[in-house]
Amino acid sequence: MNISIAQQLKSSTKAILLFVLLTISSTISFAQATMPAATDVASQELGITFWFYVLLLIAAVFAFAVINKTLKVLELTQELNGKKIKNTYNKVNGVFFIFFLVLFLGYVYYEFTTHGRMVLPESASEHGAITDNLFNITAIITGIVFIITHILLFYFSFKYKGKETRKAFFYSHNDKLELYWTIIPAIVLAVMVLSGWKAWTNITAPAPKEALTLDVTGKQFAWIVRYPGNDNALGSKAFKLVNDVNETGVDFNDKNAKDDLLVNEIYLPVNRPVKFNFNARDVIHSAYMPHFRAQMNCVPGMPTTFWFKPTITTEQMRLKTNDPKFDYLLLCAKVCGSAHYNMQIKIVVVNDTEYATWLTTKKPFYTEEMAKQIQEAAASVAKAKEEKLALNTHE
């Protein structure tokens, strides 16, 4: 038996040597790879970095094999001394759980203090302050449960790790205890449901009458935003009227449409409710305004709405976040195609006077010239359709 251990050791020494050798050689090859070569840098780099990773992988496998072999040696010596390896592993894993508990709690603390600080700034909408509050309460309650259950789970794993001498406690049930831990979570959840339900009902209640109404249409991959103009009424629209000039299919026979505005940035007056009429003209999009804690899907063929009251202007938020480049955004959160990851429009919250000034700089997008263009576009579409039918090349 002694000889076999010696052999094991020998082979593991060999493995260590090989591992060291590989590490050195791979480092050298990597160093060479990073040095600028005279000709054909790209292809050479490709070859060498590839082999670098292969060598690294081989090295890792060898390192792993060494650890594994060492453990096997340990196992053999244990068996020689008449101990059962099962108990050793129970002990090792039990102790690992206590280490893991400490590490885990430290990691959770690190996450909350580091990444937890990188989250959204305070809510810039009225209802958002309420849901943020609700979020914090939920976080505290679930946080307590999270910590306690994990401490118990890992501590029990450590404390009651298997031993030859131990016999488990035969304890099959305790109806009273089970009743407690059914009823207590039920009560806590009922409270959460009620407060969540209250917030949800308020958020989804109809928008106040004085709300500014905007029309937001999602298309692949941009947002088209229409303001109602001076009459505070949006013109109706129909998807059959959509063409390259009239992107949302506004019906210009509707007199409300004549003074509607199209904008590249959404300006909102602070402290005035704003109601968004959402729609999509191709696939489902989701209008997500994280800073206002607002989101609603935009569905083709099914109008949806969401309203909120912005409470913090962009300027104020820049001061609060200490970021002069901060901007509110409306972005797409429902997968809508290849460029889904870049479908955004800026939102600027300003005070009433600034809003009024901004509004005067905007001209209605409906002009005589546009009416002509629309007619031409409609005619060309109709013609194309006719030709298609005539040639019988319908897709």
Added chain:
Amino acid sequence: MSDHTTHHEEHHKETFISKYVFSMDHKMIAKQYLITGIIMAVIGMVLSILFRIQLGWPDESFPFLEKLLGKWAQGGRIDPAFYMSMVTIHGTIMVFFVLTAGLSGTFSNLLIPLQIGARDMASPFINMLSYWFFFLSSVIMTWSLLIESGPASGGWTIYPPLSAIPKAMPGSGLGMTLWLISMAIFVASALMGGINYISTVLNMRTKGMSMTKMPLTIWAFLLTAILGVLSFPVLFAGVILLIFDRGFGTSFYLSDIFIGGEALPNHGGSPVLFQHLFWFLGHPEVYIIIMPALGISSEIIATNARKPIFGYRAMIISLIGIAFLSFIVWGHHMFITGMNPFLGSVFMFTTLIIAVPSAVKTFNYLATLWRGNIQFTPAMLFAIGLVSLFITGGLTGIFLGNASLDINLHDTYFVVAHFHIVMGSAAMFGMFAGVYHWYPRLFGKMMDERLGYFHFWLTFIAVYCVFFPMHFMGLDGVPRRYYSFTSFDFMKEWLAVNRFISIAAILGSLAQFIFLYNFFRSIFKGKKAPQNPWNSNTLEWTAPVEHMHGNWPGEIPWVYRWPYDYSKPGHDEDFIPQNVPLSETMSSNLPGDYGTHHGSKANH
């Protein structure tokens, strides 16, 4: 043992094909499910690593990607359309092919007949057909990765109109057609499996095996099968209607669409209808995934803590509660689709109720560990890991189930973190636990324990490193399914975090090769398994190690007691198998054992 096999071969004349390919033996079918599941899992894992490379290093080019993916990674950078495809196929493979078929297909097939004392499934032929339908759908799904226009790319939830209109994105063409065909076949497979599991459990239990003497694994598999049989047909209907919309010009899901320069003629359909049909399966589906894992971990925790599972009846009731409630919570995936807000309140209420049985299960696990004599086999480690992940992911579900909080969290990385922990990783841990625990029963060999320990600790740490930071990305309003985080200023601060996540994911996936090595090596070179390696009470360990048709050479053992008589006071050993009559254990019998308490009459 060899006697039995030779005896057998004389009678049946088993050829290679009838033994290994078109086998009707539930144990062989379980192995087929498991190995197919593992292959699919590796494909899903490789896809996830490829898109993690993109998310971790969005501005760098990797020439090896071009070698690997060709036109999908020109200049060594992954194409946005292919990124979407990879995310879609990763989700589909992991949810359906690995954690539905791979997990419950494997263990329902292996354990239902063996643990209830049956010779085989109710219909071995339909069982075989179920596997081969699954195999066919796996082949089609994998094949769709190789077609010219790329695989389906609208996310695993394939919401129309994106999935219904080929013009909407490259993957909505042939790729989506293959996806739909593959899923239709998959549903057929899941139904054949499910009907078989239900009829076997209800009709073929051995003498004495009343419903309340069944191991919790069987309860979990039974309820899972019921969920599948009731909900998969709804997905099937949804898929068929989508095929109609795509191919035959119907308008079930389409209305008022202008795309690719022309207005479509479709009118009157609703894309939200598809979401209702999809999530009517989709939500029970996540319980189809997690319930077998919970059943497996209940069994493994009791066996290795050497204690009865705490609150056996409460565990069954909570499983039934979860199964029932899972049918009336699907709307919580749709709070902000424009669904009637009142309906939202109802779904919020049912969703938060489902947390109660889940909490009961967690506390019962903890109580089972308390004052146990815990044997840390790799299976036990993974079962404990499952409990930890189930707690972590379950608690974040309380945020998402609350409609008013979901407004800001919907479709962000918070959701990604939540479901990857609670149903992805937790169910995967259940699957690993099951493989380590029942490997001796599957292959008659033991797996290497040391490698199992390495595998567990590396995986456990990697899972938390990968998914925990994602919660905070979600709280910063970072949406999911984004190809890169470079287009928005406020997301750029997460680039470093994403790199960390990617590195953790790569290291974690390398750790899976330890498992693969251990798994395949042990089939051939593993130590021969003893008959009952974990000193377990359930019936599968009374069958001979070597597989045989009919499972037991003589009469099927009778059952006299529940499966959790571990460390019973008054008995010498710390376990009493279910087939030991009460008359042989007079010193340890309790008054309840004779009938009233555990629900059934021991009448023999």
